[in-house]
Amino acid sequence: xxxxxxxxxxxxxxxxxxxxxxxxxxxxxxxxxxxxxxxxxxxxxxxxxxxxxxxxxxxxxxxxxxxxxxxxxxxxxxxxxxxxxxxxxxxxxxxxxxxxxxxxxxxxxxxxxxxxxxxxxxxxxxxxxxxx
Numbered sequence: 001x002x003x004x005x006x007x008x009x010x011x012x013x014x015x016x017x018x019x020x021x022x023x024x025x026x027x028x029x030x031x032x033x034x035x036x037x038x039x040x041x042x043x044x045x046x047x048x049x050x051x052x053x054x055x056x057x058x059x060x061x062x063x064x065x066x067x068x069x070x071x072x073x074x075x076x077x078x079x080x081x082x083x084x085x086x087x088x089x090x091x092x093x094x095x096x097x098x099x100x101x102x103x104x105x106x107x108x109x110x111x112x113x114x115x116x117x118x119x120x121x122x123x124x125x126x127x128x129x130x131x132x
Contacts, residue, residue, distance in 0.1 A: 004032050005030070006030050006031060006032040007024070007029035007030045007031065008020075008021070008024040008029045008030070008031045008032070009031075009032050009034070010024075010031060010032070010033045010034070011034055012033075012034075012035060012042050013033055013035040013037075013040040013041060013042055014041060014042025014043055014044040014045075015042075015044035015049075015051070016044075017033060017042070018033065018040075019096070019100075021033050022100070022103075022104060023099070026099075026103050048132065049132040050114075050130055050131075050132045051108075051130065051131050051132060052116075052117075052129055052130060053093050053097060053108075053129060053130065053131050054066075054069035054072075054090060054093060054128075054129045055069065055090060055093045055094040055097075056093070056094065056097055056108070056110060056128070056129065056131050057097075057110065058110035058127070058128050058131070059110075059125070059127075059128030059129050060094075060128075061128075062125075062127065062128040063128075064125055064128040064129065066090055067123075068123045068125065069090060069123065069129070070086060070090065070123070071122050071123030072116060072118075072121055072122065072123030072124055072125075073086050073089075073123075074086075074122075074123075075118075075121040075122045075123060076118060076121055097131070108131040108132065109131060109132050110127075110128075110130070110131050111127065111130060111131075112127060113126060113127050114127055114129070114130035115127070116129060
């Protein structure tokens with residue numbers, strides 16, 4: 001059995017886990033990522049790498065608003081809508097995208113057309129919320 005000395009242990013190498021690892025490393029922490037599978041990526045590896053990221057540069061330039069994104073989330077969430085969680089998500093997405101573009105070699109791609117998953121829902125948009 002091996003012993004590791006680390007500040008941050010990340011379990012899983014999907015998009016969330018690797019994002020946490022990169023952020024922790026950039027903030028000066030020693031990070032260890034562990035993955036049970038033979039390959040990195042978790043379910044992110046089979047998703048095509050797409051993110052649903054309201055508040056991204058393209059969406060803002062196309063006129064997407066925080067209020068529209070919240071309306072869409074509220075319509076999909078129904079009784080499970082959590083205002084504090086949605087506020088945190090909508091606050092952090094643009095900041096997270098900026099961090100990765102500024103601090104890593106990641107360049108997000110914003111497709112001309114990538115409709116929201118449920119276009120019939122209030123607040124849905126034809127483009128501006130997806131990136132990869």
